[in-house]
Amino acid sequence: MAAQLPAWWVDHVEFISRGGGRWLTPNPPGEHDPNVPDAFGMEWRAASNGYLLIGRLYGVENGVEATEYWTFREFWHPGEGRAIVQQWGESGAYGVGESRWENGEGLLEQTFWLPDGRSWRTGHRNQEMGDEYLTLSFDIDAEHNWTLEDRRVWRRTS
Secondary structure, X not given: OHHHOOHHHHHHHHHXXXXXXXXXXXXXXXXXXXXXXXXXXXXXXXXHHHOEXXXXXXXXXXXXXXXXXXXXXXXXXXXXXXXXXXXXXXXOOEEEEEXXXXXXXXXXXXXXXXXXXXXXXXXXXXXXXXXXXXXEEEEEOOOOXXXXXXXXXXXXXX
């Protein structure tokens, strides 16, 4: 059954979950915002014969996991023939969008909602290289303009 999955999806699942699927990116030295941890960590595991990735994003303080910010489900939708990403935040926020691969990079566009109904759109461009994972995060405005908000290099950890 896994032969029905596109090659880019199979490669992405293998890349992101290989070796325990743990990734770490430091925050800039000297960051003084008490709400920003020393680093962010991500953890991914494959499930359902490669159709599903289960992940989470958490903060790291003094080398120890401190706060979980988001949980993720990224899955191949066999009926629609596309990858869907859903995520939930501790504040009750919910995001959903489509992940795809174009011109050598992963692209993700999502809409998020808060419990009070407010919403916004974000985008990500990702490059998967060996044991590094580059993410560029964007705000997407009403005219569909992408404005860069964050750039991170994640490194695989054991």
